[in-house]
Amino acid sequence: MTQNAEPKVTLPRDAKGKRSVFFDDPAIDQIMTFILELSAEVSVVYDRMDTVERLLDEKGTISRDDIEAYRPNEDVEAARNGRREAYLKRVFRMHPESGPKD
Amino acid sequence: MIPLSDHDMLAQRNHDEESRQSFVNDFRIHLASNVFPGNFPTYYNRVLPNFIKEKGREPETRHEVRKVMTHDPYYSFWSAMQRNSQEMIWDSVIDSVERQLPELIEKSRKAGDKGSLTLDPDLETPKYHVAADIHLQPGAYHSDQIEDDVAAGAMYDWGTYIYSMGGLGTGNNALGQITNGFFKNEYPDKKPLRILDMGCTIGGSITYWAQQHPDTECYAIDVGAPVLRYGHARAEALGAAVHFSQQNAEHTDFEDESFDIVMSHILLHETSRTAIQNVFDESYRLLKPGGIMMHMDLPQAHGQQPLEGFLFEWEIYNNNEHFFAQLRDMDMAELCRKAGFKDENIHPKSAGSFWMDDQTPYADDGFEFPITIGIK
Numbered sequence: 001m002t003q004n005a006e007p008k009v010t011l012p013r014d015a016k017g018k019r020s021v022f023f024d025d026p027a028i029d030q031i032m033t034f035i036l037e038l039s040a041e042v043s044v045v046y047d048r049m050d051t052v053e054r055l056l057d058e059k060g061t062i063s064r065d066d067i068e069a070y071r072p073n074e075d076v077e078a079a080r081n082g083r084r085e086a087y088l089k090r091v092f093r094m095h096p097e098s099g100p101k102d
Numbered sequence: 103m104i105p106l107s108d109h110d111m112l113a114q115r116n117h118d119e120e121s122r123q124s125f126v127n128d129f130r131i132h133l134a135s136n137v138f139p140g141n142f143p144t145y146y147n148r149v150l151p152n153f154i155k156e157k158g159r160e161p162e163t164r165h166e167v168r169k170v171m172t173h174d175p176y177y178s179f180w181s182a183m184q185r186n187s188q189e190m191i192w193d194s195v196i197d198s199v200e201r202q203l204p205e206l207i208e209k210s211r212k213a214g215d216k217g218s219l220t221l222d223p224d225l226e227t228p229k230y231h232v233a234a235d236i237h238l239q240p241g242a243y244h245s246d247q248i249e250d251d252v253a254a255g256a257m258y259d260w261g262t263y264i265y266s267m268g269g270l271g272t273g274n275n276a277l278g279q280i281t282n283g284f285f286k287n288e289y290p291d292k293k294p295l296r297i298l299d300m301g302c303t304i305g306g307s308i309t310y311w312a313q314q315h316p317d318t319e320c321y322a323i324d325v326g327a328p329v330l331r332y333g334h335a336r337a338e339a340l341g342a343a344v345h346f347s348q349q350n351a352e353h354t355d356f357e358d359e360s361f362d363i364v365m366s367h368i369l370l371h372e373t374s375r376t377a378i379q380n381v382f383d384e385s386y387r388l389l390k391p392g393g394i395m396m397h398m399d400l401p402q403a404h405g406q407q408p409l410e411g412f413l414f415e416w417e418i419y420n421n422n423e424h425f426f427a428q429l430r431d432m433d434m435a436e437l438c439r440k441a442g443f444k445d446e447n448i449h450p451k452s453a454g455s456f457w458m459d460d461q462t463p464y465a466d467d468g469f470e471f472p473i474t475i476g477i478k
């Protein structure tokens with residue numbers, strides 16, 4: 001796998017322009033990014049584990065290359081979609097608006 | 103997510119990149135279907151009553167709504183998550199593009215010659231494109247990081263697909279499908295010989311037209327070199343003949359009265375007020391008598407309620423779509439008149455996924471793009 005090889009070109013990672021501020025305390029804006037990126041990584045780890053489990057079920061033994069080469073077919077992706085949907089609903093449970101405040 | 107249909111220029115994702123992109127896609131679906139709708143009860147149950155208590159009346163404009171909604175905690179959390187999801191799109195596509203860039207460049211150099219690619223290194227990138235990176239794509243449409251760079255195009259292909267949550271279709275061509283379906287229905291007798299797509303980016307739309315009309319000469323222009331290189335190689339990989347050139351749609355080098363159709367797909371809202379008039383003037387100049395100008399873009403403010411109008415403008419303030427603000431209130435018919443079109447030949451129309459040939463997962467949604475038609 002060339003996954004960890006040094007890339008020949010480094011692409012820019014930040015978009016030019018002023019970033020919107022959403023909260024009175026900018027620290028919350030920063031923390032939101034940490035939490036969201038972290039939740040993406042948890043989801044990636046989950047999919048990877050799912051790949052390992054599926055391959056083990058199928059073949060009994062696997063290599064890293066097997067994992068890298070694995071792509072979810074339609075059924076597997078549907079199962080993963082369902083898993084992600086439940087995960088997102090759980091992790092990002094919003095506090096509903098309950099009525100006017102006095 | 104259902105992946106884009108593969109083609110020779112598409113950046114391949116490794117296991118984790120595929121998973122990360124699927125997460126961002128699903129996260130955006132979650133935001134759209136479960137979090138965004140909460141803005142309505144938030145407004146009606148909390149923000150609006152407070153506004154009325156203070157002012158003794160309801161907000162009259164979307165700008166008044168903005169002043170109060172942006173301080174509401176529910177809205178702020180949705181908005182912050184939406185912004186992050188947009189950043190995460192690019193974040194999730196950059197790695198695979200960066201890793202494969204040398205190979206993608208190599209492939210684009212060896213692209214076929216059914217169509218063509220003409221670049222103009224001296225072309226100035228319009229000011230409205232250098233002020234900020236539109237929809238947060240790092241480097242935007244025009245930055246080259248290396249000779250013969252195609253990264254911006256490769257990122258745009260996956261990025262816009264995830265942005266649309268699959269709505270652009272697995273061929274990343276929904277907009278072209280819509281204008282093509284609309285055109286065929288509206289003008290069943292017209293057989294265009296030579297057509298131009300302005301602001302084509304990676305040519306998603308014009309390439310679809312070229313596939314549908316193999317006997318039509320298809321031209322496409324954009325100001326960004328890396329997206330054009332990618333677009334040309336992509337069209338060739340798909341077996342379509344499109345002539346791409348790097349030009350500003352405000353003033354092109356094509357001859358007077360040389361096209362049957364001059365069109366654009368969501369170009370206008372990313373240009374300036376003056377530029378839009380220039381684009382209309384140029385469209386008029388390029389059309390043959392009887393030719394059709396067809397500019398499709400995002401909905402305008404008229405007819406939208408203050409809350410709806412405010413929510414619709416989220417991208418202006420949070421996704422570097424600053425130039426969309428002025429299009430919201432512009433008089434498109436007046437622009438056409440100034441460009442030379444006669445009143446009776448100016449038609450405000452609209453079209454949505456109803457006109458698409460294939461049925462993508464979102465093809466049944468009711469969203470419609472306004473299309474400004476002028477017939478010369």
Ligand SMILES: C[S@@+](CC[C@H](N)C(=O)[O-])C[C@H]1O[C@@H](n2cnc3c(N)ncnc32)[C@H](O)[C@@H]1O
Binds near residue numbers: 277278304351352377
């Ligand atoms: C949102 S994209 C258009 C998407 C594309 N038409 C499609 O159907 O997939 C806007 C594009 O317009 C280009 N653009 C902006 N101003 C332009 C101008 N004055 N002349 C030519 N292209 C322009 C940008 O470089 C960018 O690629």
